[in-house]
Protein backbone atom coordinates (compact mmCIF):
# COMPACT_ATOMS: atom_id res chain seq x y z
CA UNK A 544 0.00 0.00 0.00
CA UNK A 545 1.12 3.52 -0.58
CA UNK A 546 -0.02 6.82 0.79
CA UNK A 547 -0.51 9.71 -1.60
CA UNK A 548 2.26 12.24 -1.08
CA UNK A 549 4.67 9.68 0.38
CA UNK A 550 8.25 10.76 -0.39
CA UNK A 551 8.95 7.26 -1.73
CA UNK A 552 6.01 7.36 -4.09
CA UNK A 553 6.73 6.36 -7.64
CA UNK A 554 6.03 8.41 -10.71
CA UNK A 555 3.03 6.11 -11.12
CA UNK A 556 1.33 7.96 -8.30
CA UNK A 557 1.07 11.15 -10.32
CA UNK A 558 -0.96 9.25 -12.90
CA UNK A 559 -3.53 7.97 -10.41
CA UNK A 560 -6.81 9.79 -10.13
CA UNK A 561 -7.31 10.45 -6.42
CA UNK A 562 -10.89 9.39 -6.03
CA UNK A 563 -11.82 6.74 -3.50
CA UNK A 564 -12.79 3.51 -5.24
CA UNK A 565 -15.57 2.98 -2.71
CA UNK A 566 -17.22 6.36 -2.12
CA UNK A 567 -15.69 8.64 -4.72
CA UNK A 568 -14.27 10.99 -2.08
CA UNK A 569 -10.66 12.08 -1.94
CA UNK A 570 -8.41 9.03 -1.66
CA UNK A 571 -5.42 9.18 0.66
CA UNK A 572 -3.90 5.78 -0.06
CA UNK A 573 -3.82 3.16 -2.77
CA UNK A 574 -2.97 -0.45 -3.40
CA UNK A 575 -1.76 -1.68 -6.75
CA UNK A 576 -2.80 -5.20 -7.68
CA UNK A 577 -4.34 -6.33 -10.92
CA UNK A 578 -6.09 -2.97 -10.67
CA UNK A 579 -5.62 0.02 -8.39
CA UNK A 580 -7.73 0.32 -5.26
CA UNK A 581 -7.83 3.82 -3.80
CA UNK A 582 -9.37 4.64 -0.46
CA UNK A 583 -10.23 7.66 1.61
CA UNK A 584 -9.55 7.51 5.34
CA UNK A 585 -13.17 6.86 6.28
CA UNK A 586 -13.57 3.94 3.89
CA UNK A 587 -10.22 2.46 4.95
CA UNK A 588 -11.12 2.56 8.64
CA UNK A 589 -14.88 2.06 8.57
CA UNK A 590 -15.95 0.40 5.30
CA UNK A 591 -13.15 -2.05 4.54
CA UNK A 592 -13.46 -3.69 7.98
CA UNK A 593 -17.13 -4.33 7.21
CA UNK A 594 -16.15 -5.97 3.94
CA UNK A 595 -13.68 -8.12 5.88
CA UNK A 596 -16.46 -9.17 8.26
CA UNK A 597 -18.67 -10.16 5.34
CA UNK A 598 -15.82 -12.14 3.80
CA UNK A 599 -15.11 -13.84 7.11
CA UNK A 600 -18.71 -14.93 7.62
CA UNK A 601 -19.57 -15.78 4.01
CA UNK A 602 -21.26 -19.06 3.36
CA UNK A 603 -23.56 -20.98 5.61
CA UNK A 604 -23.72 -20.49 9.34
CA UNK A 605 -21.70 -22.95 11.37
CA UNK A 606 -23.29 -22.21 14.72
CA UNK A 607 -22.54 -19.44 17.17
CA UNK A 608 -19.40 -21.01 18.62
CA UNK A 609 -17.77 -21.86 15.30
CA UNK A 610 -18.82 -18.58 13.68
CA UNK A 611 -17.34 -16.74 16.66
CA UNK A 612 -14.12 -18.72 16.15
CA UNK A 613 -14.08 -17.61 12.50
CA UNK A 614 -14.40 -13.99 13.63
CA UNK A 615 -11.67 -14.37 16.25
CA UNK A 616 -9.30 -15.96 13.74
CA UNK A 617 -9.99 -13.23 11.18
CA UNK A 618 -9.38 -10.52 13.77
CA UNK A 619 -6.08 -12.15 14.73
CA UNK A 620 -4.99 -12.29 11.10
CA UNK A 621 -6.11 -8.71 10.47
CA UNK A 622 -4.34 -7.50 13.61
CA UNK A 623 -1.08 -9.14 12.48
CA UNK A 624 -1.40 -7.71 8.96
CA UNK A 625 -2.22 -4.26 10.35
CA UNK A 626 0.74 -4.31 12.75
CA UNK A 627 3.11 -5.58 10.05
CA UNK A 628 2.05 -2.71 7.80
CA UNK A 629 2.34 -0.22 10.65
CA UNK A 630 5.88 -1.37 11.47
CA UNK A 631 6.84 -1.21 7.80
CA UNK A 632 5.37 2.26 7.53
CA UNK A 633 7.09 3.45 10.71
CA UNK A 634 10.43 2.14 9.48
CA UNK A 635 10.36 4.46 6.47
CA UNK A 636 11.62 8.01 6.80
CA UNK A 637 8.86 10.56 6.55
CA UNK A 638 9.50 14.02 5.30
CA UNK A 639 5.97 15.07 4.48
CA UNK A 640 3.54 16.09 7.14
CA UNK A 641 0.79 13.73 8.05
CA UNK A 642 -1.40 14.32 11.05
CA UNK A 643 -2.73 10.81 11.48
CA UNK A 644 -6.27 9.52 11.31
CA UNK A 645 -9.03 12.03 11.73
CA UNK A 646 -10.84 11.46 15.02
CA UNK A 647 -14.45 10.50 14.75
CA UNK A 648 -16.75 13.22 15.98
CA UNK A 649 -19.46 10.86 17.16
Ligand SMILES: [Zn+2]
Nearest residue numbers: 563566583586
Ligand atom coordinates in the same frame (compact mmCIF):
# COMPACT_ATOMS: atom_id res chain seq x y z
ZN1 LIG B 1 -14.15 6.51 0.54
